[in-house]
Structures are given as C-alpha cells and as structure tokens.
Amino acid sequence: MTSSPDHWWRDAVIYQVYVRSFADSDGDGVGDLPGITSRLPYLRDLGVDALWVTPFYTSPQKDHGYDVADYQDVDPLFGSLADADALLARAHELGLRVIVDLVPNHTSDEHVWFRAALASAPGSPERARYLFREGRGKDGSEPPNNWESVFGGAAWTRVPDGEWYLHLFDSTQPDLDWRNPEVGDMFEGVLRFWLARGADGFRVDVAHGLFKEESLRDQVITASGKASSGHVNPDHSMVKRELSDEPMWDQPEVHDVYRRWHKVLDEVGADRMAVAEAWTQTPESMAAFVRPDELDQAFNFSWLLTGWSADGFREVITGTLAAVGPVGASPTWVLSNHDVVRHATRYGGGPQGLARARAATLTMLALPGSSYLYQGEELGLEQADVAHELRQDPAWLRRREGIDDPGRDGCRVPIPWSGTQPPFGFGPGKGQPWIPQPADWAALTVEAQTGVECSTLEFYRAALAARRTFAGTAGDEVEIIGEDHDVLTFRRGPVTVVVNCGTAPVQLPAGEVFAASGELPGGVLPPDTAIWLR
Ligand code: BGC
Numbered sequence: 001m002t003s004s005p006d007h008w009w010r011d012a013v014i015y016q017v018y019v020r021s022f023a024d025s026d027g028d029g030v031g032d033l034p035g036i037t038s039r040l041p042y043l044r045d046l047g048v049d050a051l052w053v054t055p056f057y058t059s060p061q062k063d064h065g066y067d068v069a070d071y072q073d074v075d076p077l078f079g080s081l082a083d084a085d086a087l088l089a090r091a092h093e094l095g096l097r098v099i100v101d102l103v104p105n106h107t108s109d110e111h112v113w114f115r116a117a118l119a120s121a122p123g124s125p126e127r128a129r130y131l132f133r134e135g136r137g138k139d140g141s142e143p144p145n146n147w148e149s150v151f152g153g154a155a156w157t158r159v160p161d162g163e164w165y166l167h168l169f170d171s172t173q174p175d176l177d178w179r180n181p182e183v184g185d186m187f188e189g190v191l192r193f194w195l196a197r198g199a200d201g202f203r204v205d206v207a208h209g210l211f212k213e214e215s216l217r218d219q220v221i222t223a224s225g226k227a228s229s230g231h232v233n234p235d236h237s238m239v240k241r242e243l244s245d246e247p248m249w250d251q252p253e254v255h256d257v258y259r260r261w262h263k264v265l266d267e268v269g270a271d272r273m274a275v276a277e278a279w280t281q282t283p284e285s286m287a288a289f290v291r292p293d294e295l296d297q298a299f300n301f302s303w304l305l306t307g308w309s310a311d312g313f314r315e316v317i318t319g320t321l322a323a324v325g326p327v328g329a330s331p332t333w334v335l336s337n338h339d340v341v342r343h344a345t346r347y348g349g350g351p352q353g354l355a356r357a358r359a360a361t362l363t364m365l366a367l368p369g370s371s372y373l374y375q376g377e378e379l380g381l382e383q384a385d386v387a388h389e390l391r392q393d394p395a396w397l398r399r400r401e402g403i404d405d406p407g408r409d410g411c412r413v414p415i416p417w418s419g420t421q422p423p424f425g426f427g428p429g430k431g432q433p434w435i436p437q438p439a440d441w442a443a444l445t446v447e448a449q450t451g452v453e454c455s456t457l458e459f460y461r462a463a464l465a466a467r468r469t470f471a472g473t474a475g476d477e478v479e480i481i482g483e484d485h486d487v488l489t490f491r492r493g494p495v496t497v498v499v500n501c502g503t504a505p506v507q508l509p510a511g512e513v514f515a516a517s518g519e520l521p522g523g524v525l526p527p528d529t530a531i532w533l534r
C-alpha cells in the first residue's frame, strides 16, 4: 500500500474535541472556539497530529450541535466565524490539522429549509427537501411506517396539517431527502465553504444514513424480536451473526454522494480528507465507504464494542485489516467518543479499568492506520454519574421512562485542567460548567498529572512520542503471534506488542521495552498491562 506524503491521515493520531466541554473562554460554563484555540499548545505538546472538532455551527443545541440551523455560521454560544478562522490559523501554525464535523443526514427544525417546509403546503417543493408523508390508518393518524428513532420512540412526527416527517434521531432533527438534488448541491456548497476557510477534513456524521430505501417500507423485525438501531449498537460487532433488515441505513445510493465529495476534496488539494461515521453491519459494508474514489477513512467501532479479551482484540485486529486492506484504505481505531461509555469505565472502572484502558490504548497506538482519541481519556477520566435532573442528552430525554441507560452525558463532562475544585480551570473564575464535574477530579487535572512520571497524561505523552519513532515507516503488515487466550502478541515492523489480558503475570519476551502502559515490577508483564518491545 503506498502512502502519499499528502495523505497525512494515514498514520495520524486525531484528538476529538467535544466543543462544549473542552475549554470555556468566556466563563458562561460552555466550552467555545476561543477556549479551544487557547489550549492548542496543550494538544501539540501531547503529540497528536490533528483535532476533530464536534459541530460548532448555529444550532438550538437540542442534540448539542448535531442539529444544525446554519451550516455556514458559528453559534454565538461558541464564538464567531472569525473565531473559527483564528482556531484554524493557530492550529496550522502549531502544525496541527483540523477536521470539522459535517451533519448531512438531517438539519435542525430551525433550519430555514425546515421552517419553509412547515410554512408550505403538502406536496410543495419546500416539503420535498425532507421526508414528509401521509400517515396510515384511519385519518392517517398512524405513522407512515414502523421505523423507530435511534433515540427511542417513533421516527415520525405529525405536523398540524396531518402529514408526518421522518427523523431517525430527535424530532428536532428532520431527515433530509437526499433523492432531491437541491440537498446534494447545498452540501457541496458547505464543503467548499469550510475547505476555503482552511478545514483539513470532515468527519461525516451518520454517513450511512443519507439515503433510505425509496419505498420507505416497514422494517422487518427479526425473530429475535428487536429492531436494529443502526447506531451505537452493540450488535455491530466484528462478526455479525445475523444481519438485520435495515431499509433506513446503508443504501447503495449513498456511495454516489461520497464519489462527488471525493472530487470536491481533490480539487481543493490532495491533503484534504473525510472520515465516515458509519455504523454498518459488516466490515465489508464499512469498507465500501473507503473505496479509492469515496471517503478516506471510516471509524472502526469494532474495538469499542469488544470487551477486555485477547481473543476479542485479535479478532478485531485481523477482521479490520482484512476488511480495509483490499480497498487500499488505512484502518482506524477508536476506543472512546462522545457517544459511548468511556473505556476506563467499560473495562470495569477503578484502578483495574484504568490499567486496562491504558493497555488497550497502547495496543491500539501500535497498529497501522490512525487512532482517534477522545478528550479526557488522556487524563484517565471515567464515565461520570450525571444526576437525572441534570441530564441533557436527547437520547435519554426521549426514553427516560423505565430505562437503565443514563444516556451520553456522562462522557461529556467538561475536562479538568487545573486547581482543586470545579470548574478545575475549565473556564475563568468560579462559574460552573454546563454539566457539573465530579468533585473528586482534583487529582486528574492536567496540572496535577503534568510531570508525574506514571500519570495517565505522561503515559499518553510518552506513548505518542514513542509512536512517532515508527508509525510512519513500520508499514501496514501485522503479524499475530500465537493464539494464547490470555496474552495477545503481535509484531508490526520493528515493534512487538504484548498485552496481558489474563490474571497471572507472564514472562517478558526478549527485546528492549520502549513503552509500557504500567509498571513492570520484577521484570514480568503483569495482568492488564501492555508493552512495546523492539
Ligand atoms: C453523533 C451523535 C448524534 C447523532 C445524530 C451521531 O452519530 O455522533 O452524537 O447524536 O449522530 O446527529
């Protein structure tokens, strides 16, 4: 596989900034663009190559920016277009690339198009940009089909004149009709707008969703009795045993959109990229998004859906490489993001969860392709408990009755920078952030961990620095060594990686240890620990 020097993303480490929760410059308790700009030196020193910034466009914030009312402006909550320009300029000065988030599946219900659609009659061109349909049943009072919203409840909402509109997410996020050419033209304009301002790439939200099967037929609910949500779905493991019927996801027509975008990006420069968020059902369908004339990368969520197990990790690594290799794309690896429980908590929480999280991170960072990190994981943050009355995630608000799942707020708590009490330097003064931070985060601040040899932050800094010594030159081949149920061993170029997922210490293989996720007392590799040897 050849890697053009322009294709910087092929071995990049990309850090996800969740705008609301990274750094607040004006003390209103919500993170913002000037806050990010002020902290860019931190990201450079951490050793990442790029940042992906979650949506900061004009938005009523019903889904914290994933409900966009104006794709070509900045929400005043986060700053201004001039602040976006300043962020891009400063990042580039520091040698960091910037990926912006693009939300093409749906708009906000406050977008001018949707307002116009509501103000216009059924059958009008204004309605034809969305998926308005008549209902079923007596007086059309039943939704047009049986689809469910990813956030719970019916995927349809009725408007006063009796028609229904489709929303695969919240009712404030109406789905666009991508069969209408106006929609594609609008998004080409949006791409060009941000490229011209200097964006290095796009993270494409719900990339597998844009087209629905044209008939909008009912979903066939499988024998197991469960409709697939096509999203953040634990069923989407590497080896999918039974495929669900998904007329709302992953339709073949979507690939023409990405062929068009590929040309737009190429026209601007070979150094611009796009990464798909596509919760497809199989590795092969994921790979289709990264064919040479489509997008450059797709998030590989299989690791994030796999437990702490050497066999599981092995399956994820071999399955991923087998899927993306044939299309020539670079693999990606993700352990955490703003939609899932933080990996230290998924692996059991406490000291053991953290040890495992660090080991999984070190393992991921040795692999070919790029790694996506989520803000706060470098501090060892765990999922926070957010009290019911403070929760804001629409996925929780729509479902709240009778479910155990507390929603996604717990991984979105503003990160602690300094000091001993909230807001831990997140913003100036004592103003409290939009979601309260746990009082016991004092030891986890950037300040508290800096210079502390075995802190999680110093571990990340050391691992990222060590990665730079081989990531660009070690090639894309991974040789898995052995089939031990407890210990995963693999070699990539000059580097051997050993991860102990078992319960007993194991002998260190020969070689010089040049990175470790934890201490190695007595010259053995303890459980829940990974090392790099050369
Ligand atoms: C984003 C979510 C968002 C959803 C709807 C996603 O996959 O990552 O945070 O709620 O798309 O836009």
Ligand code: MG
Residues within 6 Å of the ligand: 024, 025, 026, 027, 028, 029, 030, 031, 032, 077
């Ligand atoms: Mg602010």
